[in-house]
Amino acid sequence: MVTIVSSKAFMMMHKPWYEHPENPERMAMVINAVEKVGYDVQWEEYVQDQDDGLKIAEKIHVKGYIDYLKRMQNKAPCELDPDTYFVEDTLDLSLFALKLSYEASMRARRSNDIYLVLLRPPGHHAGRAGKAMSAPTQGFCILNNAAAATISFLEQGCRRIVVLDIDIHCGNGTEEIFYGRNDVLNIDIHRDPAYFYPFTCFPEQIGKSHGEGYVINLLLPARAGDDIFLELIEVVETIVTSYSPEALVVSLGLDGYFGDGLSDTRLTGVSYYTVGSLIKRLRLPMVILLEGGYSRGLEYGVNAFLDGISGHKAGFKRKTVTPILLLKEYLGIARDIIRRIGWLEK
Ligand SMILES: [Zn+2]
Numbered sequence: 001m002v003t004i005v006s007s008k009a010f011m012m013m014h015k016p017w018y019e020h021p022e023n024p025e026r027m028a029m030v031i032n033a034v035e036k037v038g039y040d041v042q043w044e045e046y047v048q049d050q051d052d053g054l055k056i057a058e059k060i061h062v063k064g065y066i067d068y069l070k071r072m073q074n075k076a077p078c079e080l081d082p083d084t085y086f087v088e089d090t091l092d093l094s095l096f097a098l099k100l101s102y103e104a105s106m107r108a109r110r111s112n113d114i115y116l117v118l119l120r121p122p123g124h125h126a127g128r129a130g131k132a133m134s135a136p137t138q139g140f141c142i143l144n145n146a147a148a149a150t151i152s153f154l155e156q157g158c159r160r161i162v163v164l165d166i167d168i169h170c171g172n173g174t175e176e177i178f179y180g181r182n183d184v185l186n187i188d189i190h191r192d193p194a195y196f197y198p199f200t201c202f203p204e205q206i207g208k209s210h211g212e213g214y215v216i217n218l219l220l221p222a223r224a225g226d227d228i229f230l231e232l233i234e235v236v237e238t239i240v241t242s243y244s245p246e247a248l249v250v251s252l253g254l255d256g257y258f259g260d261g262l263s264d265t266r267l268t269g270v271s272y273y274t275v276g277s278l279i280k281r282l283r284l285p286m287v288i289l290l291e292g293g294y295s296r297g298l299e300y301g302v303n304a305f306l307d308g309i310s311g312h313k314a315g316f317k318r319k320t321v322t323p324i325l326l327l328k329e330y331l332g333i334a335r336d337i338i339r340r341i342g343w344l345e346k
Contacts (some may be wrong), residue, residue: 001114002115002116002288002306002310003107003116004034004041005116005117006043006119007043007045009093010093010118013092014087014120016085017087021261021294022140022294024120029298030290030293030298030299031118033298033299034118034303037303050095052095053094053095053096054066054095056099056102057095057098060098060144061126061128062128065129069091069094069142082137083138084137084141093121094142097117097120097123097143097145098143098144100117101149101287102148102151104117104287104289105148105150105153105247105249106152108286109153109156114285114287114309115287116288117287118290120290121140122139122140122141122253122290122291123144123148123173123291124144124145124165124172124251124291125169125171125172125173125198126138126141126142126143126144127173132177133172133176133200133205136197139197141173146165146251147178149289150178153247153285158245158246159246160244160246161248162185162186162187162240162243162249163184163186163187163249164188164240164248165189165190165253165291166250166252166253166256166275167190167251167256167291167292168220168253168255168262168263169191169197169253169255169292170201171186171188171190171291172200174186175188175201175205175215179208180211181210182213185243186207186214186215186216187236187239187240189219189220189233189236190219190220191220191221191256191263192222192330196263201217202217202219203219203334205217206337206340206341213343216338217337218236218334218337219330219333220256220330221322221327223265223326224266224326225265225322226268226270226320227318228322228327229267230271230274231334233271233274236278237281239343240282242343246285247285247287248279248285248286249286249288249289250275250279250289252288252289252291252302252305253291253292253293253297254272254290254292254302254305255291255292255297256301259295260296260297262292262294268300268304268319269301270304271304272301272305272308273308275308276305276307277308277309278308279309280311304316
């Protein structure tokens with residue numbers, strides 16, 4: 001079973017004053033898509049109260065960054081950087097999203113169940129002080145929702161947590177926040193950042209100190225199809241099983257879907273269905289948070305993913321293949337880094 005949580009506030013607030021892919025329309029799209037196939041959405045009432053959210057934000061972000069956001073609230077509407085707009089109610093909505101993410105982990109742990117929070121703005125590019133790991137911008141993100149869900153699980157006594165990020169852009173903010181820890185294993189499948197935003201999170205970046213080996217960056221090449229994605233998910237399953245986590249946080253980006261808009265990758269329903277099925281098999285308390293996804297992914301990607309979680313025999317087949325030379329090269333890169341970290345022998 002999966003409980004889907006959202007709020008009408010996500011469909012109205014944090015609205016750009018110019019054309020921008022991260023806008024309230026996205027939320028209407030994803031909600032319509034899940035309701036159309038019969039899922040119920042549990043609506044959370046929006047309360048404008050920054051205090052609870054700020055207490056959670058202080059566990060994740062540095063004080064200077066939170067103070068900066070408060071100052072920006074007085075300057076809004078403005079841009080934090082060329083990707084990231086900031087309007088009068090952006091901080092309010094971001095703190096509310098953070099609180100929902102944090103509380104979802106409490107509910108998931110209590111019920112040993114799966115919570116999917118459909119929220120915005122996305123969070124996985126937001127590091128401790130905003131921009132993370134040399135990325136040029138915050139990539140539409142203000143506060144890190146995945147970190148809030150993870151910290152909540154840690155506070156409840158979970159000793160090993162996996163963060164799985166399948167957004168087509170790497171979750172550089174989340175990686176940075178937990179970079180030195182071995183109680184959070186961060187696995188991120190994303191388009192090769194050599195020529196793709198956020199231009200960081202390469203396979204050689206594996207964490208540091210106690211956290212060395214607990215960041216795993218698995219890359220997809222240009223025009224990646226279902227074939228390579230499914231092979232990487234098999235690798236992910238082996239690693240996750242070996243780590244034996246007590247909870248899971250998923251950064252669900254749907255922007256790798258064929259034709260979604262920001263990526264040249266060509267993932268189709270079978271890729272998202274397979275991640276959903278893996279999640280179902282793991283049988284862990286789990287929080288899934290919406291990250292990117294801008295058009296087709298918000299409809300077809302999310303429903304394939306939910307079919308996988310629900311165990312529906314949806315009959316998805318591999319539709320797209322990766323150019324053969326790129327397939328071999330990138331599977332080789334993944335194998336090399338996994339061997340170097342030694343996960344498969346752990
Ligand atoms: Zn993305």
